[in-house]
Amino acid sequence: MLNRRNFLGTGALGAASLMASPSLAGVTKAEKADVVIVGAGLSGMNAAMLLQDLGMKVIVLDANDKVGGRVRTVDTPDGPLDVGASQVGRGYARVIDACQKLGLKLIPEDRDLLTFGVHMYDQWIDPKTWAANPLNLTVGEERNIPPHLMGSSIVHKYNPLKELDEWLDPKYASMDISLRQLMQQKGHSEAAIKLAEYSSPGIGVDQTSMLRMWQEETRGALDRRLGTEPSRRDHPFGEANDHKLINGLASISNIEGGTFQLPKAMAARLGDAVRLKKMVKQIDLTDKSGTVTCADGSVYVGRFVISALPFTMLRDVTINGRPNPIARKAITTMPYANTARLYLHVERPFWKDDGMAPSFSTDGPIGMFWAIDNHTGEGQHRAMVVMVGTVGAAIARYGHEEAIQFILDELARLRPASKGLVKVRTYKDWARDPLQRGCGFSLAPGHVNAYARKMNTPWQVMHFAGEHTRRIDYGMEAAMESGERVAIEIAGRA
Ligand SMILES: Cc1cc2nc3c(=O)[nH]c(=O)nc-3n(C[C@H](O)[C@H](O)[C@H](O)COP(=O)(O)OP(=O)(O)OC[C@H]3O[C@@H](n4cnc5c(N)ncnc54)[C@H](O)[C@@H]3O)c2cc1C
Structure with a gap:
């Protein structure tokens, strides 16, 4: 298990020895660093901060003119509005820790969703009377499931996972199937499967592995256990906000001023290590170093490289190195939801x-x-x-x-x-x-067995971070988790 204390305990590492590495000798025009990090989202910057704390020279490259990736806040006449990540759960240890260290304030989310109705088959349906509605063609117990909650209810009902990382346990290999296949195996009606099409977590009933859906479900249950009252799941997406404070935190918090305050403060901590408008086009790997080339011709050489790019973007980067079929398959085929x-x-x-x-x-x-x-x-x-x-x-x-x-x-x-x-x-x-x-990674049926268990294995000197490389967490916390993991991996190899 990853452990921050173990990681920080390796702090005797010095940058100087790495910088003197003979593998980097002879490169004159390129800028050198111990670790070149591609992507200044939360994952890349968390890795950068941890490695910098160990005394390493890091360079973080991002193609955008701002940091933060999927954390983005826009100014509107109604105030700052998060168009990417916004909700911080009580179980977000790393995000909460980073906010505290960087002087950011977490405030209880002031947003409540009002009651849901359902519009289906070109009619308005009252979820409370759905069981008796003639449009309801489902059978048996299915009839009591509100039509807009069918997908999430079925996912919840059959979730066998108890531990956060069990989704990767080969004993569940036979469950690397779609929601449609699961519902067929369990004898659900075609009408129920049809309803699940409109309310399936993940991309859809055919596109996403149950193991991927259950990973998210199991992680969500952890935050719910940290609550004061049983959570209400009366809307199709997310949880009702219980508003009660535990250790000063509501069940859902936001960062005051918008979530972008977090990557902004991380970038300020990293100083000139962060380089913007650097579109990475090519990564050349050997066993001793990695060379990262940007669209503007600039070149960076690191003893290690971290890819903190979503695979939708990494698949456009030319990677030269020893053949790595598992990584190639993951990079080129991992689906993304919108x-x-x-x-x-x-x-x-x-x-x-x-x-x-x-x-x-x-x-x-x-x-x-x-x-x-x-x-x-x-x-x-x-x-x-x-x-x-x-x-x-x-x-x-x-x-x-x-x-x-x-x-x-x-x-x-x-x-x-x-x-x-x-x-x-x-x-x-x-x-x-x-x-x-x-907006976020998915795994198609069969992808957990095909590559998800092994895809984080470093590719020569390149390590993989990003929310899509999560093992136990989700959302921003998964990005932070992955940044911490790669920092530990590199500290262990340096
Ligand atoms: C709509 C939406 C809502 C969300 N809501 C929540 C929420 O409420 N709570 C929560 O916890 N999480 C939420 N998330 C998830 C969260 O935003 C992500 O998990 C997290 O921010 C991902 O961080 P990352 O570092 O893995 O990747 P990213 O943030 O995607 O960072 C990748 C970076 O790589 C850069 N890049 C891309 N290509 C290149 C290239 N070729 N060269 C150089 N740089 C490149 C990008 O500019 C980007 O900055 C939400 C996400 C979305 C989209």
């Missing part, structure tokens, strides 16, 4: 005009509408149209303006009362972000 969100300001709660549930899930092209409130009263509210899974993948076909108009039109069609009352604050489609091409 999230696209339209962030709205609601002038007046239109759900009080039409009398319907404020939030809703739909089997149509906009997925979910989240009505957000922190006072449950009158006046202005926030809202989000949240498109994930196959809906998120489909919306990525549209350009920015076209997507916004399409979503607003569909919202107005479903909820005419919303017309004129919603104002767009911003829109973000992560699949269309040229430096991301997706």
Whole structure:
């Protein structure tokens, strides 16, 4: 098990010996470092900070003009708005620790999702009376599962994992299958499988391995165990916020001023080690060093290299080194899910005009509408149209303006009362972000057995970080976990 104390206990390491490595002699034009880190997201920068603390010279390269990757905060008339990561759980040890060290304040999330209705088969459905609804073609106990919770309920029901890293245990190799296959094995009706298509965690009922879904589910259960009351899972995505403070932390916290404050403060700590607008194009590996070449011709040579890029991006980087079929397969085939969100300001709660549930899930092209409130009263509210899974993948076909108009039109069609009352604050489609091409990694059925157990093995001197290399965590904490892991690996080899 990774252990921060063990890691810091190796602190006698010095940079000087590494810098004097004969393998780097003879390289004149390239800038040299002990470790060249590609990607200034949380994973790359966490590794950089830990290695710098050990006295190593690190250089962190990022193609963007800012650090943070999938942590991004935009300014809006309603204040800072996180279009990437925003929620910090009570179990986020590394994120919380970094916030404390860097002087950032965690504040309880002020966002509550209002009740969900369901729009399916071109009709409004009341989840409370769904069991008796003639449109409900499911059978037996399935009938009691609200249609928008079918996917997540089934995933939860059959989750066999007790420990956070068990998803990688070969004893579960036979479960590296899709949700459709699992439901068929367990004798579920075709109607239930159809409903799961609209509410499956991961990309979809056919695209994502159960082991990948259960990893996330099992990690989520850990945060729930740190809560004060049983969690309510009455909406299709995420948890109800219980608001109670334990050791000063709510079940969900945000970083004051927006999550971007974290990578910004990490970059400030790293100083001139961070180099922006450095699009890495090629990595040449030997057993003694790695040479990283950027699109602008600049070259960096490290005794070690860390790839902290999502594989959607690493697959465009030419990697020369000893053949490594497992890494190549992972890099070239790992699927990525999309999230696209339209962030709205609601002038007046239109759900009080039409009398319907404020939030809703739909089997149509906009997925979910989240009505957000922190006072449950009158006046202005926030809202989000949240498109994930196959809906998120489909919306990525549209350009920015076209997507916004399409979503607003569909919202107005479903909820005419919303017309004129919603104002767009911003829109973000992560699949269309040229430096991301997706919101997060997935693993297709068969991918855990094919490569996930071994894909973190270093490729000569290159180590792999990034949330997609997680073992036990999720979200930002997975990125931090992976940064810590590669720092330990390198400290152990140096
Ligand atoms: C919409 C959304 C909501 C989320 N919500 C939450 C949440 O509430 N809570 C939570 O914990 N997590 C959340 N996450 C997940 C979290 O943001 C990620 O797990 C984490 O930020 C990933 O960090 P990373 O270092 O692995 O990768 P990234 O942040 O993707 O960093 C990779 C970096 O590589 C750079 N790069 C790409 N290509 C190149 C290249 N060729 N050369 C050089 N640099 C390159 C990119 O610019 C980027 O900065 C969310 C993510 C999204 C997209």
